[in-house]
């Protein structure tokens with residue numbers, strides 16, 4: 001059977017925006033900004049995105065488009081022995097998806113609670129076994145989408161959900177900015193503290209957030225690139241990254257004014273979205289409606305990201321082992337539910353822990369932070385050092401000075417920054 005292709009450039013761009021825009025934009029970005037110098041954080045963040053995230057995005061797309069296959073077989077075609085590196089990336093994405101789905105399932109639960117007008121406290125929710133039902137439900141939603149294929153599933157989901165997400169977000173921002181807490185909220189969020197820029201931890205946070213938010217280095221864009229006809233890769237990657245940044249910045253504008261309007265302190269981490277914000281929604285006017293809209297929007301974002309992650313192992317099974325899509329999706333879905341189960345159980349009445357923390361928190365650190373960086377390193381080294389350079393130049397439109405500068409960045413700059421981020425991430429957990 002012929003390889004599936006996106007129905008159009010727009011379809012590909014929307015699917016990639018769907019992958020990039022996720023829980024990382026709407027929940028993680030705002031509190032990272034608040035905790036790392038406010039508006040000043042945008043400087044290291046934009047540098048991280050433009051100078052390092054974007055080149056890696058383009059490299060992934062180039063590898064996928066040029067080899068015309070997904071990560072395991074693409075790496076295998078570069079050098080036979082890199083098949084193992086491809087498999088490692090597939091494993092890391094699958095492990096990330098396992099716990100990402102758990103967070104997505106809480107979002108789904110909260111959306112439902114607000115829709116029926118009966119918000120439940122996070123503590124009460126996770127003290128039951130109800131989260132497991134939602135874990136299965138959101139897993140099923142992702143499964144059904146990927147099972148339907150590249151065009152009919154992945155692309156279609158983003159075609160509908162990304163515009164809806166944007167409309168809800170703009171509505172929330174407009175509402176928030178007219179609330180009494182707007183000035184204080186924006187002040188907390190964006191007033192720049194330039195003195196923080198001398199702190200290496202702020203820069204490491206910027207690089208970590210940039211790579212996570214762009215979904216880069218995970219073989220996702222590589223797989224998406226393999227469904228792409230000839231395209232201007234740089235321009236498309238820039239559009240995807242631009243949309244990703246815009247939605248992240250807007251999310252903070254929607255969130256913080258509401259928190260301050262309700263007279264609450266902005267919390268960092270899990271608490272912001274699952275404790276502080278729901279409390280705010282119960283205290284401000286139209287809170288139930290706003291809460292329902294907010295969590296539905298967040299679920300749309302999470303779903304399209306999870307879908308893109310699931311496609312990586314599914315495409316690998318199809319390309320490397322000749323599985324038909326439906327069977328591959330079912331198999332991977334079952335595996336992901338098992339991989340995610342310990343994380344799901346860690347926020348139930350069972351309180352499953354490892355190394356003194358909820359299993360999910362450990363998974364986020366081991367796979368979502370360290371694993372993600374390791375995967376990015378592998379992609380940049382395999383693509384930058386071992387792939388035939390002529391083929392990369394063909395994909396990025398020639399070998400003028402811009403393309404040569406780009407190549408130098410990919411071979412030296414990106415691995416160096418990833419290595420520094422990796423070392424920084426090791427220390428952060430001790431502190």
Ligand code: PHE
Pocket residue numbers: 019020021022023024025096212213214215216218220305306308309
């Ligand atoms: N980029 C997604 C987000 O911002 C998360 C993600 C990370 C998706 C890694 C795929 C791979 O939530």
